[in-house]
Amino acid sequence: MIEAHDLTKTYGSKTAVGGVSFTVRAGQVTGFLGPNGAGKSTTMRMIMGLDRPTSGSVTVNGLPYAQHKAPLHEVGALLDAKAVHTSRSAYNHLLAMAATHGIAKSRVREVIEMTGLDAVARKKAGGFSLGMGQRLGIAAALLGDPQTLILDEPVNGLDPEGVLWVRNLVRYLASQGKTVFLSSHLMSEMAQTADHLVVIGRGRIIADAPVKDIIAGTRQTRTLVRTGESHQLSALLAGNGVTVDQSEPETLTVTGLEPRRIAKLALDNGVLIYELTPQVSSLEDAYFDLTKDEVEYHSHLTGGPAAAVPATAGK
């Protein structure tokens, strides 16, 4: 269980994380989603006590991380795949980490085997590929068999087999009643792995809900329309909260209007449509929908109405 209360981190005048509060519960995989620079890594570092919050607090299993008697048994973290001395072998790196908590060598060998590092364990970690580095980081996180796992972009750089392995691993750990907090920029990955999502944008929490609620909450339906007279159709459709995007010639994406009414409008005006496909709402849509709101919210604050709303054809 991770509990953040009004967690804030500022660097000079720049706010990296602005007063976020959320709870990550045990027994499920919680995804931490947000664009680059949204404050995900900073938040995770504050949980681990590496960065000091400017204000607010965060506890893991009821205590600030640093106050635990056996930190590695409480929380395992993969924050940065490069948190390893480049000249030291993977085995010795894990051995040094394990020694702090009196963790046995047998456990070191076990996590090496689990993460598929056997062949390279005696080689210098500096020569590892991104994927190997990720595996070593995950091995270090698992070392203390912790109650809580914090993984920052764990599938970054992994091959498809590794991605599947991480997915199965975190699902298994959550099923064992452990707390898993996982960040990723791959929204499709989140849809398959996470039960719950915390979405962050510009250092603020935009959404904190089960994955299925977030997908269901996507308000507007989108429809793909193909027509030879795209300019004429755009002009007819646009306005009254309807958004039309043209991604390629003769292809429009219409948001805010049902397919039936698009077809009716086209028929009344004699425009030929040769494809009309409703777009299934996905986590990706939900995510863009959420972050678009965030952009609008900010544009209102800065007094530039509608200026930041992207690609709207007409008003």
Next chain:
Amino acid sequence: MSTTTQTSPAPTRSAAAARHGLTFGGVLRSEWIKLWSLMSTRILILLTLVATIGVGVLTAWVRYNILDSMVAGAREQGIEPSSDMLEQSMPPGSGLDLYNLPNAGLQVGILIFGALAVLFMASEYATGMIRSTMSAVPRRTPAFLAKAIILAVVSYVITTVAGAVTFLLSLPMFQGLGVDLSWSTDGVIYSVFTGGLYVAGVALIGLSLGTLLRNSAGGITVLVGIFFVIPIASGFASLVPGDFWKYVPQYIPSEAGGRFLAIGEIDAYIDPWQGGLIFLGYVLLFLVPALLVLKKRDV
């Protein structure tokens, strides 16, 4: 790279067996593993041992030659120099003392152990290892203290062994000259056991610099500045007219520390124990801010 990954995860087999939690003994073991698991460190420490002895024996040989020519000069004049006469021609601080031969190669140890200590911390910042270290030891102070203890012990032991071996190897040279030099000569044992303290102190200053600056090159540069450049600069200070500047150089870190290694009193000069205390003060002057900064700063 072929990696076979278990697709069915079974991560919790033996981990729960015996949980000791985070202990200072464990942190010490961890830092010990870190030091010795780097090939570069092992080679560097071995090299330091060899180089300290080498430079020490070379220095002894230079002093032997000077003494030898003095004895030869005396014999030409028909005087058979006695042990007392030789000792009088080598007043303390003249650079010809023989009791301090164990520390003759000390400058090598100061440079290498100082640099090694800077690297021990700064390389963790350079590689990102520091985040792993501070995740395992989130209170941070124990990790710093463990590094300090290990550096101090290793540099003390290596320097002491090197000093003893240097003296052992130099001893036969002087026995032919009729100089009364042995393990029981005043200051020999003292030299063997204090040289390492000085080097350990330099290593602690190096560790502190590595922590404060988080940068290997910067830390080593400052260290060399303190122990090799300031002494040269302070030599010029004594050229300034007036008495005041003549007394300043003895208080710089390298002079105060060096004085601690000597025996006997010198007019208008600090005593060895005072030198030791001043040097200890310098060590704390770097160590305490480093510890405070390490505790507060984001990693």
